[in-house]
Amino acid sequence: MKKSESTSDLLFRSSDWNFEKLSDVYAAISEIALGDLKLDIYPNQLEIISWEQMLDAYSSIGMPLMYQHWSFGKRFVFEEHLYRKGHRGLAYELVINSNPCISYLMEENTMAMQALVIAHAAFGHNHFFKNNYMFRRWTEAASILSYMDFAKKYIARCEERHGTAAVERILDSAHALMDQGVFRYRRAPRLSSEKERERARERLEYEEQTYSDLWRTLPKKKDDGREDEREREARERKRALHLPEENLLYFLEKTSLILEPWQRELLRIVRVIAQYFYPQRQTKVMNEGCATFVHHTIMNRLYDDDKISEGAMLEILQSHSNVIFQPSFDDPRFSGINPYALGFAMMKDIERICTEPTSEDRDWFPDIAGSGNWRETLLDAWANHRDESFILQYLSPALIRHFRLFQLTDDAGEPYCEVASIHNERGYEAIRSALARSYDIGIIQPDVQVVDVDLLGDRHLKLQHGVKQGVVLDESARNATLRHVRRLWGYDVSLEGVDARSGERLYECSTKQIGE
Incomplete structure (x- = not known):
């Protein structure tokens, strides 16, 4: 049945956009996002860019102020070739985890798509960046852009002074070690020299109090303690160097005997960028699920309130459906589980469990089933989980059946794979745990x-x-x-x-x- 529309209330009536329409759409989206969904966001900065600028941005790992490197240009040429041939589309938007939060919108987008990506990026991703504990712990949204500006200018000066080839040699090696250039755990603060002296004094007093001359009469080893001395030296060496060390770039930056100061600074720049992207590697499902859920909820609310037309809504739903499309495992297009599909499905499933639970949901999720508090539940999940823990906590049997998930056991000593668990009563726990582990960076990295x-x-x-x-x-x-x-x-x-x-x-x- 056709929905009656009051054209005077529509935010836009055609596919063409201008800045006045963008402002009106932003205000309407903001009212729903902040008032109804209770999102908490950084101030927004929307920028309109061309498709070439979009290609350039995500060819250089999505940073607006990125230094030059041959690998970025290589990827740009590759992506541009596929785009011109029609083999690959472009992202409708790009969003930067900064304060203010910068969202890039393509000028080729229609007005309906601009509305969609504003809701998706400027509110969905923005809220997740500001509130998720991984980003709060590991990134500095207020300073990343100024740091990237410094890095770009510093590397340019190094190229002028030392030559492009010398700079690229260091950057090539640093990029190769980028995945091993992050701190995965918060480090305890190092002791000051005063505290270290105090600890040494306490150790000496303890040794004097517990010393017994009886130990002097024990027979010595044949090697006269030389092996013990070597082991003791090794322990002291490791303690002084804070070994073992998980961050290879940090260790090389601080300890390498051949690097010049400018080369050490290049390693620091690369590892700071690697640390900046560390939370994103662990929250892909949640981050995209949050943004997709937010834009889907807001766009439907605007349609229900007669703010956008049926034609615009159909265009939005077509794009939304393409984003969350999940090919079957035997489909040639299958490349794994689509993070948009899984994330969005889990967000919608949480909303369903909170409002219309089944008896199965009440058994699996007694704390939230039927509570009606889906907004509070989602806000809490977005703030306090990463992909691994989120899946382990909230993936329901209903969703396991919907995605037809099953678990394979692949033993290298056997000529075949075994289906260890399927989507039935006995297999739900095993499948959920196995899927959660597949997102655990401690296992996959x-x-x-x-x-x-x-x-x-x-x-x-x-x-x-x-x-x-x-x-x-x-x-x-x-x-x-x-x-x-x-x-x-x-x-x-x-x-x-x-x-x-x-x-x-x-x-x-x-x-x-x-x-x-």
Whole structure:
């Protein structure tokens, strides 16, 4: 049945946009987002850019003030070729986690699409950036743009003074180690010299109080304690260097004996950017789910209030459906679970559980089922979870059935895969846990740490890879990465693969074996 429309109330009547229409749409969206959904956002800054500028922005990892590097240009040419051939579309928007929050809108968008992306980016993503604990802990939204401006100018000056080739060599190696250039856990503050002296005095007093001359009469080892001395030196060395160290770029920046000050600053710039993107790698499902849920809710409210026409709503729903489309596992287009599809489905499912729960929902989610407080529940989830914990907490049996999820067991020693769990009563818990683990960055990201280095000896740097579930590193990628570490370290580097559970050594390689 056709919905009656009062054309005088419509925010826009055609696909053409202008800044006055954008302002009216922004005000209407803001009223719903802040008043009804209770979103808490940074101040917004909307910028209109061309498709070429959009390509340039997300070819340089989505930062508006990014330094120059050949890899960004290479990706731009690749993406531009696919776009011109019609093989790939462009993002309708790009949003920067900054204060103010910057949202880029393409000038080629229709007015309906501009309304959609304002709701999606300027309110959905913006709220998530400001309130999620991962972003609050690891990023500084108020200072990232000024830092990127400094980084861009600093690298340009380095290229003028030291040459483009010299700068690119350092950046190439730093980019190769970018995933291993983040702190995954908050570090305890280092002690001051005064506190360190106080701790030494307390240790000395304790030793004097507990000393017994009886220990002097015990027989000495055959090596006269030299092995104990070497072990003690190794422990003191590791303590002084704060080893093991998970952040390779940080260790190389602070400890490498061959890097000049400007080269150390380049490593710092790359690891600051890597740390900035660290929360986004762990919240893709939640972040996109939040933004998609927000734009879907707001657009439907505007339509119900006769603020947008049926034609505009159909265009919006078509774009929305394309974004959340999930191909089947046997579809040639299947490349995994679409984070937009899973995230949006979970947000809508939480709304359903809070308002129209089934008996199954009451058994699985007794705290929220039937409460009616879906807004508060979603706001709490967006603030206090990352993808892994969110899925483990809120993925329902109904949604597992909807996505027809099942779990495969892949044993390297067997010629086949086994279906270990399906979407039934016994399989729900196993499937939910398995899916949550697949988003755990501690599992999917290789755990490579600096474990030892003798700065007074041969300066051999020792790395250790904690192998999980028997998954070792690809040999070619591993060897290339070791060469990059050696370039920044200046001396031989070795990598030892150790089973994370048993401690058994699985493999060992070094730059001596693979060459430089």
